Amino acid sequence: MLLHMRMTLTIAFVLFLAKLVETHRAESPRLAFTDKDTRLRRIALQHVIQNNHIRLVEDGKERVIVAADQYLYSLDFDKEHGTTVAPLQSSRSRCEGGPTDKPCALNITVLHKRNGTNQVLMCETSETGTTCCNRELSPSAECSPSNSLKDIASTIKEYRLSTGEPSVFTESSGRDYLYVTQSSTENSIGIYKFGPKQVRPTAPENEPKYLGLAAFTGTNKMEDKLYAFFKERNTAGGLESDMWTPFVAQVCMEDEGGPKNKLQYQWTSLLKARLFCGDKASRRHFSELVDVAFHHENGTLSRVYALFHNEWGVSAVCIFSIDAISKVFQTSSFKGNKETVPSPRPGACEQLRGSADDLLKRLSFVQNHPEMDDRVFSMNGPLLVSHHHKYTHIRLHAVPNQRSDRHILLYLSLESGKIHKVLENKTGGFIIAEYRPFGDKTHILDMIVHSAERKLYVSSSVEVVQVDLQSCDKYGQRCEDCLLARDPYCGWNTTHCADKSLILQDVEKGNHSNCPSWTGHKVYEQDKTHAVPLQSRHFLRCPITSRHAEYTWHLPGNATTACLTKEHQCDLLIDGMGPEKEGVYKCTAEELGYTRTVVVGRLLVERKGTQAVPASAGLGRYGGSSAGWLVAISLLHLAAIFVVQSTA
Incomplete structure (x- = not known):
């Protein structure tokens, strides 16, 4: 009776752990791209942002406009990597009606690119009010009013706008309107309309915080x-x-x-x-x-x-x-x-x-x-x-597919400064990959997707980073690896994973059954022999290339064991090397019915004439993607130990 109860509890525990692993996989990015795996360009800002509000605006190919505190930056990422572009300072240097010896603190509160021009609509707010004008994107340009903006400028001048508020700018036959929200101000809180006809909010009952306007x-x-x-x-x-x-x-x-x-x-x-x-x-x-x-x-x-x-x-x-x-x-x-x-x-x-x-x-x-x-x-x-994962920002890109509709990709920033690339499908969100544009833990202030370029621009308080979102070559060398990535940007073109001339692609399910038989070179080092000192401890290492895969070590004598996972690899501990542990060791990864060998090699006891490998050495190195993350299969390994102990 007691044995039956212990067996029942053991089975329930194993099922719980298996469910926990599946949930962890579903909420985890399949791959993780470090700065070595992703094409990045960085431009440092000349001023550290004080109020934690940055506004990024797309400005054509490889260009982005940045509004930060009192400065307007025009950044050109097509230039040499790391180029710093001088900020475009405000055209006014002193506050109207203020002390003549006191510099004017003008914060840029509104920024919109004007259609078909090299100008932006820019509004600056000081202690006395707000001024809006058209601004050319060159350091020597003047910030001057125009006829199309005169109604906006005249109705907004007495208001003190707050940084970080959403806004909408409409241009139509000379009737330009600016809609701006106010979440916390000495004026009424709510939605404002500035232009030929001004409309302001009534006083709200509670304390709203506006997050989007469309x-x-x-x-x-x-x-x-x-x-x-x-x-x-x-x-x-x-x-x-x-x-x-x-x-x-x-x-x-x-x-x-x-x-x-x-x-x-x-x-x-x-x-x-x-x-x-x-x-x-x-x-x-x-x-x-x-x-x-x-x-x-x-x-x-x-x-x-x-x-x-x-x-x-x-x-x-x-x-x-x-x-x-x-x-x-x-x-x-x-x-x-x-x-x-x-x-x-x-x-x-x-x-x-x-x-x-x-x-x-x-x-x-x-x-x-x-x-x-x-x-x-x-x-x-x-x-x-x-x-x-605690997400902080959301952006999207509607990617045209081979049919008449589109795939929706979401980009979600994390508190740590990382970004998840998420595919919307019929069964929920599939986390394709994780990007790490910043070396250290960094708070992301804003980000925008340039749809045509397929690039993401991400800002911290000290720099703006351009992230190339098309990393098709990093998914692997086989057709199966390419299709399992389920990236709308990528497909198999008979020889490699690419972003053009797509032939095979299954974004919805990652079905790889139509992939041709593999005839390319091996992607692992096979039959490499390692000599290990007698009775020593030795780790065998297998690189993690997909967090959604199950990794298994195959031992001599047809025994198998799940991997003990770390950040980028799963380890197998050989505790006390002896003749009985000699033989071929192989690490495989299984994902949606596709099994591939990651590393394979042979271990021998060190004898005279052989050379021992360091305990940190692995059996081989996978020749595909170096991106990856830990897999929580170690829980199942612990569960197996628990089963043996409970039934003994």
Whole structure:
């Protein structure tokens, strides 16, 4: 009876460990690229960033614009590696209306590249207000106002904007508008509209922190909407309530405020709804919105990829469709309302028109009931949940495939300064690889994806790094290695893994069954003999090339054992070398039915005329990718020991 119980507990323990290993694999990057495996270019900033806010803006091939504190950098990565580009300082040196002997502290708060020009829209904020102008990207250029910006400049000048706030800039037939959020300011907190018509927010009830702003373009101007994503501090709940509540707000971009006696110069179409990222069945959810990335189809905003945390530091990525968001605003009941809802529906863009009496009723209603009862639920639950990695930023690239649709790649930064490349597929998120652009643990301030170049630009407080995202040659020398990578950038072209002339590719499943028979050279050193002193301890080492693979050591006499893993290799300890341990040792890796030999060799006891190898030497070196990470198979090794001890 006791033996049966011990066996049952042992089996349960082994199954638990196996499940733990599978979960760990799913949440881990398949490969890890160090700075030696990835093509990197670095440009140091001449000034250390003080306020931890950097804004990166794409500026054509190999170029990026950087707004940092009081400086505007134009960085050209096509120049010699490591070139430092001088910052473009502000055109003004003293504050207007301030002391004549005091330098002006102008922080760049807004930066947008202007369409079809070598100019940027730049806004600088000082203690007295904000100035916006067009700026050429050359050190000697002047920052001067223009006719197209005069309305923005005149309506924004009295406001003190905050750094790090999201903004949207629209250009249309001389009617330029700038939309900016304010999360913490002496002015009203919320969304602002600057231009020919100024609109400001009403005072919010809680403390919102805005994380993203995006415009949706309809078939006519009355359908154009602006969506703001933010989190509010939860002040109404108890001790077990979430600290934050995630929201999306909607305003009509044609909204010009109400009449003199109701919401004049304030939003009349503002509505908000709670976001839900999680699993309704298990009641697991993520309440702290961290960052958002926007996906456009045919030039129109279609989906929002949102990064969340929960109170235990677990990260999750959820996808929200604009159709689902719009439907909640069109059909949900209004929170706290017990009266008949006016028609046209308050908050809808159609309500901006109509008789004065009806307009006042709708404005009073939307002012008193801006929140929806219904929540906006994510599509199919979380795309990715990670218990082991705390993500801080999210960016995306929609990669055209061989069909008519696209593959979505997400780039998630970690607190440690690393970046994960994640593929969206039907079963969830697949972590393709990890990039390490910084040598030491570094806090990433911002990053952008240059879609055409397939390069990632990442900033810390002291430098900007260009990361080449096409590392097809690092995945391995065989067709199977290339297809198992599941990288939309890469495919097999009959001779090697490449980013052009793709013939074989299976991004969705990594199916390698159509790969041709391997006829190339061996990718390991075979039958290498190592002499080991009698009774000495010796480690056999096998390089890790995929964290999603299972590594096994094959010993003399057809015995096998799982690897004891380290950072880039799995070790096999030979404890007390003797004649009975002589023979061929082989390390294999199995992944989705594909088994390959990584190293193989022979161990002999050191005798006269032979030379012992150092205890740190391995059997051979894999000739493919040197990238890799540890695999948690050691848990299964420990489980096997536990089984033997429990059943003895």
